[in-house]
Structure formats: C-alpha cells, structure tokens
Amino acid sequence: TFTWNSMISAFTKSGFLDVAVGLFNSMPEPDQCSWNSMVSGFAQHDHFFEALEFFVKMHREDFILNEYTFASALSACAGLIDLKIGTQIHSSVSKSPFLSDVYMGSALIDMYSKCGSVFSAQKVFDGMTKRNLVSWNSLITCYEQNGPANEALRIFLRMMECGFEPDEVTLASVVSACASLSAIAEGSQIYVRVIKSDKFRDDLVLGNALVDMYAKCGRIKEARWVFDRMPIRNVVSETSMVSGYAKAASVKAARLMFTKMTDRNVVSWNALIAGYAQNGENEEALGLFRQLKRESVWPT
C-alpha cells in the first residue's frame, strides 16, 4: 500500500490524474492516504468538482476524514465558489479535533474569502489559536479581493507588529491592494523593500504586481522602470503595460507594446480593445475584435 500511495502521489503531483485514477482503482485496498491523494490531486489541478466527488465517496465508504482531507476539500469548495458545501464542511470540522489546525484555519479563511464572505473569514481568523504566515496572507488576500482594500494594509501592519516576516505572497497581495487604492506611497515602500532583497528581487508575480500597481495609478514611467528591470517577464507583465499605456499615455503606445508582445491571449487582446473603446476609437476596437476572431483566440 505504501508503494501504491507513493506512485499515486507522484502522478497526481505531476498532473497525470488519469494515471493516478488507474492506479487507485487497481490497488487492492486504498487507505485514507490514497483517498486524500486523490482529493488533493484533483483540487490542486483545478478539477474541483472531481475532488469533491472523491471526498463524498470517501465519506460514504466510511473512511476517517482527517485534516488533510478537509483542507483539500475546502480548497475545492473555494475553487467552485461553493459556500453551501464549504459551510457544511466547516461544521464537520468544528466537531472534529482538527479545528485548531493551522492549515484548517487558513483553508477556511480562503474558502470564505473566495465565496465573498468576508465576515466569516474574519471570524475564523479571530478564532484561531495558532496562526502562521499563510493564515495572515489568506486574510490579507481576502480584503484585497473583496474589499475594503485598506483593511488589507491595516492587517499587513498588524501582521508585522506580531513579528511575522512577509513573504512574496504577502507583498504581492499588499501591492495589489495598493493598486486598487491608488496608494503609490505605500506601494513604493514595498518596492524599495523588494529591490533590496535577494529573495524578492527576481520574483515574477511580485514584479507583475508592482508593474500593475504603477500602471493602474497612471505612473507609466515607473511601471516601465520596474518592467525593464525584471529578469523574467510573461504575458501578465506585458498586458499590465498595455493597459497602463492605454490609460496613462496613449492607445498608440499601448498598441506598440502589444505588437511587441511575445505571447498574447484573450486578456491582452481585451486590454487593447478596451483601450481603444475607452478613447472613443470604436472602429479600431471593432477591427481588433475581428482580427481576434480571425486568429481564433479563445478564453482558456
């Protein structure tokens, strides 16, 4: 069984879910760990519905659910934005010995956050006896995504007062909050912190968040500065620049950026089309839309 489980885990981690299912079905007696691997494997690869199917089947076959099971199932509920099942799982967790588990708390916060229930997320956080970085990050992200975004900044300060060192996840969330608040001063403070740190300087997601913050705040020069200094860029970085140019400079500059992009997806196309539309250049917007259809770019 140990060997079977090792193999299942290897395949779920690398995304060969069908192979994992095959192994799972052919093993003589799957145990709790095998089931957990299936639930987590599907949840981690965005097959949330199937993850929950394994979860309920596991439950029906009277396997003991543990903190691993619940955390993965909650993550699936978050992905499905299923507050109903998420709340049911919460009440099961409350009756279990796992309520004080840090992973459990963070998973619950994130589930409520993704479902838009800010108050419930906050309540879970307040009730936690032990917290770690991820618990704080989950709450910061909750306010960043659902608002009020300035609450994300306040939680961030509180987190540091409590002696926690932010990681790249923390900082990316905080920078996003700054973007929606147009809090350039605070965002720039994060920026200096980032460039001074070997750990953060080359982080793609964090760099993208900073570029996007400056772009959204109309500080296209600063956005460009950060963008040019990123060791690695991707379609997200470039799309932020396209939007930024359209907003703060000109659609012409946005288009130039767009034509130099190495990858384009629907989001980048939309960004440019929106740029034209917002400038009243509807004919151009329509032309791009037709070109988009011609090139068969579809949402993923």
Added chain:
RNA sequence: CCUCGAUUCACGACGG
C-alpha cells in the same frame, strides 16, 4: 526532508 493538505499577479462581459 521526501505516501496526502492551505495563501499571491493582467482585460473585459454577464449576473446579482
């Protein structure tokens, strides 16, 4: 430390 778990980035539309 190695069989299973939680958090981060870009545009638009729709629904509420």
